[in-house]
Amino acid sequence: MSTRILFLGMAVLLMACTEQSGDGTQSSRNESQKEVTPTELAFGSWPSPITAASLVEGARGIGGLIKDGEDFFWLESRPEQGGRNTIMRWKPGADPQEILSEPFNVRTRVQEYGGASLLVHGGVLWFSNFADQRIYRFVPGEAPVAITPPADLRFAGCSFDEPRERLLCIREDHRGLGEPVNSLVALAPNQEDEGTVLFSGTDFVSAPRLSADGSRIAFTSWMHPNMPWDSTTLHSASFDERGALVNLQTHNSDSDESVIDPQWREDNTLVAISDRDNWWKPYVVVGSSFTAIETGMEEVEIGGPDWSIGSRYYWFLPDGKMLLVARKGSVEQLVLLDDSGSRRILQTSAVSYGSLVFDQGQLYFTAGFADQPSALVRAGLDGTITDVIRRSSDTALAADWISGYEQVTFPLPSGGEAYGVYFSPKNPVAMAPKGTAPPLIVSVHGGPTGVAGVSYRPEHYYWTSRGFAVLDLNYRGSTGFGREYRRALYGQWGITDVEDASAGAAWLAEQGLADPDRLIIRGGSAGGYTTLAVHAFYDTFAAGASYFGVSDVEALAKDTHKFESRYLDQLVGPYPERKDLYVERSPINHLEGFSAPLLLLQGLDDPIVPPNQSEMIYDALKSRGVPTAYVAFEGESHGFRKAENQIAAREAELYFYAKVLGLNPADELPGITIDNLD
Template identity: 45%
Template sequence: MKSLKVAPFGSWKSPITADLIVAESLGLGAVIYEGEDIYWLEARPTEGGRNVLMKRTLDGQVTEMTPQPFNVRTRVHEYGGGAFLIVQGTLYFINFSDQRLYQKLPNQDPTPLTPEGTYRYADLILDPLRHRLICVGEDHSQGEKEPENTLVSIDLNSGKINTLVSGCDFYSSPRLSPDGTQLTWISWNHPNLPWDGSQLWLATVQADGSLDQVRLIAGGTNESICEPKWSPDGQLYFSSDRRGWWNLYRYTQKGAIDPLFPLNAEFSYPHWVFGLSNYSFISESHVICSFNQDGQWYLASLDTQQKQLSVIETHYTNISSLDANGHKIVLIGGCPTEPTAIVQLNLKTGETTVLKQSHTLNIDSGYLSTPEMVSFPTENGLTAYAWYYPPKNKDYKPPKGELPPLLVKSHGGPTACASPSFNLRLQYWTSRGFGYLDVNYGGSTGFGREYRQRLDGKWGLVDVDDCINGAKYLVEHGLVDGDRLAISGGSAGGYTTLAALTFRDTFKAGASYYGISDLEALAKDTHKFESRYLERLIGKYPEEKEIYQQRSPIHFTEQLTCPVIFFQGLEDKVVPPSQACQMVEILKKKGLPVAYVPFAGEQHGFRRSETIKRALEAEFYFYSQIFGFEPADNIEPVEIINGG
């Protein structure tokens, strides 16, 4: 038996390097069938984060559909999604650099359908009877005013754009009935976001393409509607959280709302982006769906006539982007110890085929940490949840009596959900000797509307409490070193990180990725989609300006007594770089160890391989200096001001 090397936690040598992660990494998304062909998007860090549309034919041949320099990505709502459509081999897509809509006929180069300008498009569908596209439009021609969101049609012969629906602040999910006579869509208005409250509409489509008999059929200010879809026989389905959980419903011909299978589980999730798919029809009366229960995803078959749900056994714990073609289904599946992959399942034969992996690495399981779901007590007698990944490296053991440092992850959103799927960046930490706690604090998705609403009016309080109580839970159970606790997060998770470091003294270091330090600045200077988000999370502005100030770390830096490293994209329109710069300057003057790592060309969320590598290694190097261990790798140092 091989003897293990004895080395302090954090100093273990790991084959999971930053170079390996970015060299072999792909983002996978938006997988769909078009006939027997399968399409998906690949986000390639090695190409500056370019989104490339891929096609796989029945014989297994894979083709790149969008050549350089095209980048399939829309900026509607800034977060995008729903950026392409395939119909009988013809591709329609939005190109990121100019936001124009392009058409690509088979074996031809892409040509623009829309003119240059300030218009953006997303969530495309085809109206074949009228030879037009229908989609969400976002008009930025009004300068400093909010952009106008509408539903528009685009004539495929002339390129003429007509407004079909307007008047609400936001629109999504236009879906045309199989016979082309009915159009459904979702809308919502400030201050709601779509997971707070949205409305489902239905209209008759006239012969000339105009809409008539527009009526509201579901939703409201306190009910969230997601994913309207038409069954092959022309019935309208959708997801609603009207009973506290996103469940599936059917709109009957008599105008009733028919629940298909009430369950305390989430059959959808917050629609930050367009084009998400959690269910698909394999016949008129059978749906393949996925649902989240206690933070883990499951695949299931739903008989919509008998109203029976049957779980389909897979080893995937995170399931998204689900589509069906008869007895075949395709999805993006993740689990803790295998790379996330595009997977095809044959429901007749039971055969599972991996079509594409996000990584092509073959990593020994001896370096991979598997998570444990932990539930722990938090404030007000409530319970919160997290996934804990212990340190794991088959070559090392720690000196006797030493406990590992802990990195607490506060996810973004803040409505996101920490799911137990393969994450090489996470394993980078655990294979070097860190414990890693991925927290589903109050406000997270996957635990029902009531859990999600714990954060209403309490952002910066509930999330911070839960991250701290999760760390304390591990310390009390003797699993991690209470003197070496760090917290890290991006965007909203960056705010939670900064609030925890400023207003509490549990953590000894932290990392903010494009995090929010000044809530007032965010309320005044962010894009339309989130411009009123803080009204629900904190309160109305400026009426409740005092609360904004009280919860903004930038105003209480005298309470901050531990080192922090900041990472920031210089083209970030969601959280402007000025927030990080102000925080850094204050900490410099205060004499605290602080580091600032800006990235030119990056926006909100890092996409370039060199950025991802630098940020990961810089954060690890920063903690090595603060917690006093020697990294096994030769990492480029980061300048730590006041680092001694």
């Protein structure tokens, strides 16, 4: 390493980080630091303090906020504990406290993606434990006690049915030989019980919500091949004296719409979100009549794809007002709506929201910011944040290292437009030679119904601080742009998403914002498939990295879990009737198109995209002489949760890009084996 790089490295360490104070402000670790004149270095070789390890050190995910009595509870994920989810407790005036000890891990596997795995009522907690998928009753200070049997059962979305002293949960029964059976069940709260079935007969059940007085329940269901963002059915019912459902109503039996997040007003008026007019928004539901609640907003999404159980997008306040999370493209706003339809956007400075609780005139929610780590905060109804209760990280980057985002729209060769979020290279101690453009990483989200976020993204700054640009792609199929845009991928997976990735990279290169000879694509899950498909069908990209991506679409149709087992009917076509499309769209069947180097990363315990998907394409490319590398991780499922694996994967990526694109990073990186690299 040169003396110049060594000096820059010392300057980098002095300038990089800030500490987070309790009121949400940032204070520099070195207030007296002197400005450093940027040194001219090639893009991709800039020294950076944002190491792969720093992305996970002290990091924690925060979600699932619940208030019970005077206490607030939430879940925290801990990458440094293998991705374990623990339970935190806090009350105003005290410090947050962890109350659940290892090895308990609060995470349900219902639909594999889980959600709503914690319930609190009357000082008692019930949670789903990941290792055995049993529900445990937990009184803080005592040992958790299992209340469901040691059987192949999973539970999620539980609520406490106070009039009948029981839990109401979604149960997924894996004890049979065929597909698991999803049902709405009632559980005894204090003794071992497998549940009494209240509703079944549909492929999926979700979002059970009790009215405030416990007299009514609402929930949704759907059938194969639909996903919950395709066509769902809204039900409501009351209870007889034995607690069984009676007067069951089906509110939209013949409607091709996604109905999600049913809730009850205090007067037992049923409200639910529907995308029947192209944009998810709330409706008052009476029988089969859906009356839109006027929000005064157009072309915004109040709702999203229910990959997990229990998602919420609006809340009722005691005075009849509603709080809504409204998404426009990649940015969310928190909106206060009164009975007259008058609305006010709360100026919180956040760009994403979740887990909201209203208590004594104050709002408590998780907030994502563009320029600092996300946090659990307290705010007034005017939107002013008055207290930061818990941050997702104790440290943050100084502003000089944070690349600002730009939402971009670019034209498509086939007509129309696609979207993305562009992050330019940024490093206060380095600059590129004039007349040069940065290597570009096109990041493709999964789902494929996901959306590129604009909140604090250190995983992007890892690249931008080293002299890469990033395009976080919102290809057709993404959420935030209406149902028509989301459904534009139907029947076209492997075509429109691939075109959008290629077009976005080419457009940025034409603008001088990316080096046309160093275009990179990376993605996980569905984004991994797009990464593989664009290598098979286009020559736009010079390198790529697929995280647990699909190489054989037909094999995936035959070997995946129930929730997504018919998803490809929508994205590709009915199987096996349209087997020809599955063969045609599978990258493994188009090896002649592969020439650019490819990195494959895979969890060996992945039930959603099994390891053979990565192994097949690796073996095939290796035998054909294409530069390729395969990095597999024991004990990892779909998405890497363990800190050591997240670090290894990120460093493997940088090492791979450096070797195959001739870059000279300032980092000392562990090597990986790259086959066929001359």
